[in-house]
Amino acid sequence: GNTVKYAIDLQTDGGAWQTVLETAVSGKTTSGYERSHRIDLPQAGSTWTLRLRKVSPDANSVKIGDVMTLQSYTEVIDAKLRYPHTALLYIEFDSSQFNGSIPQISCEPRGRVIRVPDNYNPETREYNGTWSGGFKWAWTDNPAWIYY
Incomplete structure:
Protein backbone atom coordinates (compact mmCIF):
# COMPACT_ATOMS: atom_id res chain seq x y z
CA GLY A 1 0.00 0.00 0.00
CA ALA A 79 -28.18 24.95 17.29
CA LYS A 80 -31.61 24.30 18.66
CA LEU A 81 -33.68 26.29 16.22
CA ARG A 82 -37.24 27.28 17.00
CA TYR A 83 -39.90 28.00 14.46
CA PRO A 84 -42.53 29.94 16.39
CA HIS A 85 -46.05 30.05 14.97
CA THR A 86 -45.17 27.29 12.48
CA ALA A 87 -46.84 23.91 12.14
CA LEU A 88 -44.44 21.02 11.58
CA LEU A 89 -45.49 17.58 10.38
CA TYR A 90 -43.36 14.46 10.92
CA ILE A 91 -44.24 11.20 9.21
CA GLU A 92 -42.22 7.98 9.11
CA PHE A 93 -43.13 4.99 6.96
CA ASP A 94 -41.64 2.00 5.18
CA SER A 95 -40.85 3.03 1.58
CA SER A 96 -41.53 -0.50 0.31
CA GLN A 97 -45.25 0.17 0.87
CA PHE A 98 -45.19 2.69 -1.98
CA ASN A 99 -43.31 0.68 -4.64
CA GLY A 100 -40.46 3.18 -4.89
CA SER A 101 -42.66 6.22 -5.54
CA ILE A 102 -43.03 9.25 -3.33
CA PRO A 103 -46.35 9.25 -1.45
CA GLN A 104 -48.60 12.29 -1.55
CA ILE A 105 -49.31 13.68 1.88
CA SER A 106 -51.99 16.15 2.83
CA CYS A 107 -53.27 17.42 6.13
CA GLU A 108 -55.91 19.75 7.49
CA PRO A 109 -54.39 21.83 10.26
CA ARG A 110 -56.78 23.39 12.75
CA GLY A 111 -54.79 26.60 12.78
CA ARG A 112 -54.48 28.09 16.23
CA VAL A 113 -56.69 29.35 19.02
CA ILE A 114 -57.00 33.10 18.70
CA ARG A 115 -59.53 35.85 19.32
CA VAL A 116 -62.11 36.16 16.54
CA PRO A 117 -65.27 38.30 16.33
CA ASP A 118 -68.06 36.83 18.45
CA ASN A 119 -70.35 36.54 15.41
CA TYR A 120 -67.75 34.70 13.31
CA ASN A 121 -67.99 30.93 12.62
CA PRO A 122 -64.41 29.71 12.06
CA GLU A 123 -65.50 26.41 10.45
CA THR A 124 -67.66 28.00 7.74
CA ARG A 125 -65.81 31.35 7.72
CA GLU A 126 -69.16 33.15 7.83
CA TYR A 127 -70.45 35.99 10.00
CA ASN A 128 -73.91 35.68 11.61
CA GLY A 129 -75.76 38.90 12.29
CA THR A 130 -74.23 42.17 13.37
CA TRP A 131 -70.95 42.23 15.22
CA SER A 132 -71.30 43.45 18.80
CA GLY A 133 -67.63 44.46 19.03
CA GLY A 134 -66.79 41.48 21.24
CA PHE A 135 -64.37 38.65 20.64
CA LYS A 136 -64.30 34.94 21.47
CA TRP A 137 -61.51 32.38 21.55
CA ALA A 138 -61.70 29.81 18.71
CA TRP A 139 -59.60 27.58 16.47
CA THR A 140 -59.12 29.17 13.04
CA ASP A 141 -56.83 29.07 10.03
CA ASN A 142 -58.19 32.33 8.60
CA PRO A 143 -55.14 34.55 7.99
CA ALA A 144 -57.27 37.68 8.34
CA TRP A 145 -57.70 36.91 12.05
CA ILE A 146 -54.38 35.18 12.71
CA TYR A 147 -52.51 38.35 11.79
CA TYR A 148 -54.91 40.57 13.75
Missing part, protein backbone atom coordinates in the same frame (compact mmCIF):
# COMPACT_ATOMS: atom_id res chain seq x y z
CA ASN A 2 0.83 3.65 -0.03
CA THR A 3 0.45 6.45 2.51
CA VAL A 4 -0.69 9.97 1.72
CA LYS A 5 -0.33 12.55 4.49
CA TYR A 6 -2.52 15.62 4.43
CA ALA A 7 -3.60 18.53 6.60
CA ILE A 8 -6.61 20.81 6.93
CA ASP A 9 -5.88 24.42 7.77
CA LEU A 10 -8.27 27.09 9.03
CA GLN A 11 -8.09 30.84 8.57
CA THR A 12 -10.44 32.99 10.66
CA ASP A 13 -11.37 36.49 9.46
CA GLY A 14 -8.38 36.73 7.13
CA GLY A 15 -5.87 35.99 9.91
CA ALA A 16 -3.02 33.49 9.99
CA TRP A 17 -3.50 29.89 8.88
CA GLN A 18 -3.70 27.32 11.68
CA THR A 19 -3.50 23.56 11.15
CA VAL A 20 -6.61 21.99 12.71
CA LEU A 21 -6.08 18.43 11.46
CA GLU A 22 -3.03 16.49 10.35
CA THR A 23 -3.62 12.87 9.34
CA ALA A 24 -2.87 10.24 6.70
CA VAL A 25 -4.57 7.69 4.48
CA SER A 26 -2.88 4.32 4.08
CA GLY A 27 -3.89 1.41 1.94
CA LYS A 28 -4.54 0.19 -1.55
CA THR A 29 -7.69 0.58 -3.64
CA THR A 30 -8.64 0.58 -7.31
CA SER A 31 -11.34 3.20 -6.85
CA GLY A 32 -11.65 6.53 -5.09
CA TYR A 33 -11.42 6.67 -1.31
CA GLU A 34 -13.40 9.19 0.74
CA ARG A 35 -12.84 10.37 4.29
CA SER A 36 -14.86 12.80 6.35
CA HIS A 37 -13.69 15.08 9.13
CA ARG A 38 -15.51 17.42 11.47
CA ILE A 39 -13.81 20.76 11.97
CA ASP A 40 -15.18 22.85 14.83
CA LEU A 41 -15.15 26.49 13.80
CA PRO A 42 -14.43 29.25 16.32
CA GLN A 43 -16.64 32.29 16.73
CA ALA A 44 -15.73 34.72 14.01
CA GLY A 45 -16.56 38.29 13.14
CA SER A 46 -17.09 37.51 9.48
CA THR A 47 -15.56 34.56 7.61
CA TRP A 48 -13.71 31.26 7.77
CA THR A 49 -11.54 29.77 5.06
CA LEU A 50 -10.57 26.09 5.01
CA ARG A 51 -7.62 24.72 3.06
CA LEU A 52 -6.85 21.08 2.25
CA ARG A 53 -3.11 20.58 1.93
CA LYS A 54 -1.30 17.44 0.79
CA VAL A 55 1.82 16.99 2.95
CA SER A 56 3.32 13.89 1.28
CA PRO A 57 5.38 14.42 -1.87
CA ASP A 58 3.92 13.11 -5.13
CA ALA A 59 4.86 9.50 -5.88
CA ASN A 60 5.52 10.29 -9.57
CA SER A 61 4.69 6.72 -10.52
CA VAL A 62 2.08 5.38 -12.92
CA LYS A 63 1.49 2.54 -10.45
CA ILE A 64 0.55 4.83 -7.55
CA GLY A 65 -2.38 7.21 -7.71
CA ASP A 66 -1.96 9.73 -4.93
CA VAL A 67 -3.91 12.70 -6.25
CA MET A 68 -6.11 14.38 -3.64
CA THR A 69 -9.29 16.33 -4.33
CA LEU A 70 -11.88 17.91 -2.09
CA GLN A 71 -15.10 16.15 -3.03
CA SER A 72 -17.55 18.19 -0.96
CA TYR A 73 -18.10 19.97 2.31
CA THR A 74 -21.11 20.53 4.52
CA GLU A 75 -21.66 23.23 7.08
CA VAL A 76 -23.39 21.89 10.19
CA ILE A 77 -25.10 24.34 12.51
CA ASP A 78 -25.30 22.89 16.01
Whole structure:
Protein backbone atom coordinates (compact mmCIF):
# COMPACT_ATOMS: atom_id res chain seq x y z
CA GLY A 1 0.00 0.00 0.00
CA ASN A 2 0.83 3.65 -0.03
CA THR A 3 0.45 6.45 2.51
CA VAL A 4 -0.69 9.97 1.72
CA LYS A 5 -0.33 12.55 4.49
CA TYR A 6 -2.52 15.62 4.43
CA ALA A 7 -3.60 18.53 6.60
CA ILE A 8 -6.61 20.81 6.93
CA ASP A 9 -5.88 24.42 7.77
CA LEU A 10 -8.27 27.09 9.03
CA GLN A 11 -8.09 30.84 8.57
CA THR A 12 -10.44 32.99 10.66
CA ASP A 13 -11.37 36.49 9.46
CA GLY A 14 -8.38 36.73 7.13
CA GLY A 15 -5.87 35.99 9.91
CA ALA A 16 -3.02 33.49 9.99
CA TRP A 17 -3.50 29.89 8.88
CA GLN A 18 -3.70 27.32 11.68
CA THR A 19 -3.50 23.56 11.15
CA VAL A 20 -6.61 21.99 12.71
CA LEU A 21 -6.08 18.43 11.46
CA GLU A 22 -3.03 16.49 10.35
CA THR A 23 -3.62 12.87 9.34
CA ALA A 24 -2.87 10.24 6.70
CA VAL A 25 -4.57 7.69 4.48
CA SER A 26 -2.88 4.32 4.08
CA GLY A 27 -3.89 1.41 1.94
CA LYS A 28 -4.54 0.19 -1.55
CA THR A 29 -7.69 0.58 -3.64
CA THR A 30 -8.64 0.58 -7.31
CA SER A 31 -11.34 3.20 -6.85
CA GLY A 32 -11.65 6.53 -5.09
CA TYR A 33 -11.42 6.67 -1.31
CA GLU A 34 -13.40 9.19 0.74
CA ARG A 35 -12.84 10.37 4.29
CA SER A 36 -14.86 12.80 6.35
CA HIS A 37 -13.69 15.08 9.13
CA ARG A 38 -15.51 17.42 11.47
CA ILE A 39 -13.81 20.76 11.97
CA ASP A 40 -15.18 22.85 14.83
CA LEU A 41 -15.15 26.49 13.80
CA PRO A 42 -14.43 29.25 16.32
CA GLN A 43 -16.64 32.29 16.73
CA ALA A 44 -15.73 34.72 14.01
CA GLY A 45 -16.56 38.29 13.14
CA SER A 46 -17.09 37.51 9.48
CA THR A 47 -15.56 34.56 7.61
CA TRP A 48 -13.71 31.26 7.77
CA THR A 49 -11.54 29.77 5.06
CA LEU A 50 -10.57 26.09 5.01
CA ARG A 51 -7.62 24.72 3.06
CA LEU A 52 -6.85 21.08 2.25
CA ARG A 53 -3.11 20.58 1.93
CA LYS A 54 -1.30 17.44 0.79
CA VAL A 55 1.82 16.99 2.95
CA SER A 56 3.32 13.89 1.28
CA PRO A 57 5.38 14.42 -1.87
CA ASP A 58 3.92 13.11 -5.13
CA ALA A 59 4.86 9.50 -5.88
CA ASN A 60 5.52 10.29 -9.57
CA SER A 61 4.69 6.72 -10.52
CA VAL A 62 2.08 5.38 -12.92
CA LYS A 63 1.49 2.54 -10.45
CA ILE A 64 0.55 4.83 -7.55
CA GLY A 65 -2.38 7.21 -7.71
CA ASP A 66 -1.96 9.73 -4.93
CA VAL A 67 -3.91 12.70 -6.25
CA MET A 68 -6.11 14.38 -3.64
CA THR A 69 -9.29 16.33 -4.33
CA LEU A 70 -11.88 17.91 -2.09
CA GLN A 71 -15.10 16.15 -3.03
CA SER A 72 -17.55 18.19 -0.96
CA TYR A 73 -18.10 19.97 2.31
CA THR A 74 -21.11 20.53 4.52
CA GLU A 75 -21.66 23.23 7.08
CA VAL A 76 -23.39 21.89 10.19
CA ILE A 77 -25.10 24.34 12.51
CA ASP A 78 -25.30 22.89 16.01
CA ALA A 79 -28.18 24.95 17.29
CA LYS A 80 -31.61 24.30 18.66
CA LEU A 81 -33.68 26.29 16.22
CA ARG A 82 -37.24 27.28 17.00
CA TYR A 83 -39.90 28.00 14.46
CA PRO A 84 -42.53 29.94 16.39
CA HIS A 85 -46.05 30.05 14.97
CA THR A 86 -45.17 27.29 12.48
CA ALA A 87 -46.84 23.91 12.14
CA LEU A 88 -44.44 21.02 11.58
CA LEU A 89 -45.49 17.58 10.38
CA TYR A 90 -43.36 14.46 10.92
CA ILE A 91 -44.24 11.20 9.21
CA GLU A 92 -42.22 7.98 9.11
CA PHE A 93 -43.13 4.99 6.96
CA ASP A 94 -41.64 2.00 5.18
CA SER A 95 -40.85 3.03 1.58
CA SER A 96 -41.53 -0.50 0.31
CA GLN A 97 -45.25 0.17 0.87
CA PHE A 98 -45.19 2.69 -1.98
CA ASN A 99 -43.31 0.68 -4.64
CA GLY A 100 -40.46 3.18 -4.89
CA SER A 101 -42.66 6.22 -5.54
CA ILE A 102 -43.03 9.25 -3.33
CA PRO A 103 -46.35 9.25 -1.45
CA GLN A 104 -48.60 12.29 -1.55
CA ILE A 105 -49.31 13.68 1.88
CA SER A 106 -51.99 16.15 2.83
CA CYS A 107 -53.27 17.42 6.13
CA GLU A 108 -55.91 19.75 7.49
CA PRO A 109 -54.39 21.83 10.26
CA ARG A 110 -56.78 23.39 12.75
CA GLY A 111 -54.79 26.60 12.78
CA ARG A 112 -54.48 28.09 16.23
CA VAL A 113 -56.69 29.35 19.02
CA ILE A 114 -57.00 33.10 18.70
CA ARG A 115 -59.53 35.85 19.32
CA VAL A 116 -62.11 36.16 16.54
CA PRO A 117 -65.27 38.30 16.33
CA ASP A 118 -68.06 36.83 18.45
CA ASN A 119 -70.35 36.54 15.41
CA TYR A 120 -67.75 34.70 13.31
CA ASN A 121 -67.99 30.93 12.62
CA PRO A 122 -64.41 29.71 12.06
CA GLU A 123 -65.50 26.41 10.45
CA THR A 124 -67.66 28.00 7.74
CA ARG A 125 -65.81 31.35 7.72
CA GLU A 126 -69.16 33.15 7.83
CA TYR A 127 -70.45 35.99 10.00
CA ASN A 128 -73.91 35.68 11.61
CA GLY A 129 -75.76 38.90 12.29
CA THR A 130 -74.23 42.17 13.37
CA TRP A 131 -70.95 42.23 15.22
CA SER A 132 -71.30 43.45 18.80
CA GLY A 133 -67.63 44.46 19.03
CA GLY A 134 -66.79 41.48 21.24
CA PHE A 135 -64.37 38.65 20.64
CA LYS A 136 -64.30 34.94 21.47
CA TRP A 137 -61.51 32.38 21.55
CA ALA A 138 -61.70 29.81 18.71
CA TRP A 139 -59.60 27.58 16.47
CA THR A 140 -59.12 29.17 13.04
CA ASP A 141 -56.83 29.07 10.03
CA ASN A 142 -58.19 32.33 8.60
CA PRO A 143 -55.14 34.55 7.99
CA ALA A 144 -57.27 37.68 8.34
CA TRP A 145 -57.70 36.91 12.05
CA ILE A 146 -54.38 35.18 12.71
CA TYR A 147 -52.51 38.35 11.79
CA TYR A 148 -54.91 40.57 13.75
